[in-house]
Amino acid sequence: MMDIRIKRAYEDAARSDGPRILVDRIWPRGVAKEDADIEAWLKGLAPSTELRKWFDHDPEKWKEFRQRYLKELKAAKEGDTAEALKELQAIVNEHKRITLVFAAKDTEHNNAVALRDFLDNGDL
Numbered sequence: 650m651m652d653i654r655i656k657r658a659y660e661d662a663a664r665s666d667g668p669r670i671l672v673d674r675i676w677p678r679g680v681a682k683e684d685a686d687i688e689a690w691l692k693g694l695a696p697s698t699e700l701r702k703w704f705d706h707d708p709e710k711w712k713e714f715r716q717r718y719l720k721e722l723k724a725a726k727e728g729d730t731a732e733a734l735k736e737l738q739a740i741v742n743e744h745k746r747i748t749l750v751f752a753a754k755d756t757e758h759n760n761a762v763a764l765r766d767f768l769d770n771g772d773l
Contacts, residue, residue, distance in 0.1 A: 693733030
């Protein structure tokens with residue numbers, strides 16, 4: 650079974666992280682690219698700009714955000730999201746552990762948590 654971890658971009662990388670995959674559309678403010686130890690920046694895995702702005706990291710909207718985001722991922726047949734899912738699949742196939750990296754302050758209500766659930770459910 651795949652070990653999928655999540656970690657804020659502001660936390661130090663650890664050897665145990667496996668490949669670190671940034672899953673935000675925007676690079677984390679204040680994090681130098683050379684210090685982030687990111688193997689892949691898969692912008693296409695981030696929620697659409699419209700969905701991200703609607704959610705605005707409001708925990709009360711979490712359930713609806715999660716449903717809408719997972720629907721976006723499942724509906725991706727072409728474009729950035731489809732390409733990012735293919736690239737993620739290739740990384741997952743090579744490693745037993747990956748770490749999804751995100752910038753949000755809320756560690757329980759963010760797209761990396763929802764994406765991990767998506768992957769854990771075998772939806773990739």
